[in-house]
Amino acid sequence: MDFPPLFNDLQARLAAVTVREVERSLAAERLDVAGLIALLSPAADDMLPPMAKRSAAITRQRFGSTMQLYAPLYLSNLCQNRCLYCGFSADNRIERRILTIEEAEAEAAILHDRGFSHILLVAGEAPGRLGVDYLEELALRLRDKFAAVSMEVQPLSTLEYARLFRAGITAVAVYQETYDREIYASLHPAGPKRDFDFRLGTPARAAAAGMREVGIGALLGLADWRAEGVALALHLAWLRQRFWQTSFTVSFPRLRPAEGGFAPLAPVTERDLAQLLFAMRLFDHDVGLLLSTREEARFRDGMLGFGPTRYSAGSCTAPGGYGNPALSGEQFAVGDHRSLAEVSAMIRQHGFDPVRKDWDSSFQQAVAQGSQAA
Amino acid sequence: MEIICNGVKTALDAEISLATFLRGKGLNPDTVAVECDGVIQARETYEGMRLREGMVLEVIRFVGGGASC
């Protein structure tokens, strides 16, 4: 199948799936693309329990009874883009703030004291104010304090990613938001993010630069989640074929209430999200699956063991918000307000081990990989 | 004069071309590869190339074989 696929074609295929095809796919050792489409189709909606069972078994076998934990560190809510759904959109009148390197370090120190070993640096896109120099300097200061420092910022070039890898950044997450080209165009009327293809090529550039891990995802609620799920899985398979030395993760952010009052175009229920996550696990046994504090505690507790491998915890999405909880200007409203200790306790209660690190960035060598950068 | 061809001393009456030598041995020059003193010869040079005293030739061609199973 071509990548990225046409959503109309995907929807036609999804609609044509029969219950028998779903049953066959569920019994298969490995899910192929046709099987993936079957499990994301409406015909599979009633098959959630057996999908959950398979997903849980595969996850336990591959990852053990563990749950990795991390916290986001919001560096800046400045953004030159006008994404209609995002609280950081340049059109929104929010209190804009960019942390100085020292302020960012102070926020990181708070997370470190709370027990986090893995942090995710997050920023809106304002490369003039928060560029590679800033990230490099911050990464060099944080690398000895944290086992893993990943980042979710503006898309960069392969050379820039390689520079940041050498500075201690271990992973890059960049979400396509939607793989539907038309919807993408309508939601990104201005700013560099308008360029669908440049964004689509970003995970490959990060992988080519030698990043240990690359995260992809779609913002659920923008387009038909079933077709979105197929496209996301195809992107993952495409990356896997080219960057075999990279670990991959998939995130499932559901659109949350945010500044700007954007309502989801295609609402995604918890059942839908669960079906998508199970299908992704059956399609790719080794991929890391992330659920953030966008989701409510009840849902995250329930999903434990069924497929997700990494949760954020104790998150604040306003820059500077860990040191000063009164600050506004958050990206989205958090759905799970528990602290790291509380989330860890819940994980243990369920018989799982909360894992705060599985790598030390101080080990990493600057070796770029992959012959075929996109 | 004498040359060494495929490890065997071979007497020649006079300086002849490589192509003539091969034909004399019943070989089709178009289906063999020849190394002269360790250097692989391009096929176009076979006619013009004179064999000289003491030259070491390797004449190689395809035989049945190939698969590992």
Added chain:
Amino acid sequence: MLTIAGRIFSSRLIVGTGKFPSSALMRAAIEASGAEMVTVALRRVDLNDPGDDLMTMLDRHQYVFLPNTSGARNADEAVRLARLARAAGAGEWLKLEVTPDPRTLLPDPVETLKATEVLVKEGFIVLPYMNADPILAQHLQEAGAAAVMPLGSLIGTNQGLLTRFQLEIIIAQARVPVVVDAGLGAPSHAAQAMEMGADAVLINTAIAVSGDPVRMAQAFAAAVKAGRDAFEAGLGVSGPVAAASSPQAGLDFLR
């Protein structure tokens, strides 16, 4: 259709030309196999008894000649043989074999990778014979190999797909065709490889030494086609089929 280095093959069976009782039987068996690519070896000519010329026995327009570097024990020897093969008029195709251990004839991964890098730069279409090691397959692919040729089991053992689990990974990861070579002693072995999703298989001994090479060639051709058809049609799965009536399995929390 099988495509290697841009060339399309309608047969997924590649056959070797060695070990046949006679040239006539070799020609007949290859004809019966439907193969479009044949492997050949390079040897010194016996000047006292040149014998038949393989290049004139097989129609060069009908078959792609895939010379091998059999006998090479390191990268340098393999590179020399490859250059000789090209000089002998075989074109750019090359089955790279580097086998330093004369007992097992297992391919040397380090020397094979080295030779692949050199030969790709020289314009050869390199198909390396390799152990069924998925990481090595990735490195060879990145070095520019046009296909990879992992072994099913040790040469000459007829043990079939002992490397099945590694082959599955290689097939799942490959961006170039995967041709299973070595150890395939029976048509059922070839069919299994094709059912798994291998792009082609290479057979020599099992055909050449059978009591009736022509019929055996036909049997392999049928097995390869059957296996490929099954792969493309989608094999049924064994094991219990899930049903919607399963209990809720702890999903009551979902809203």
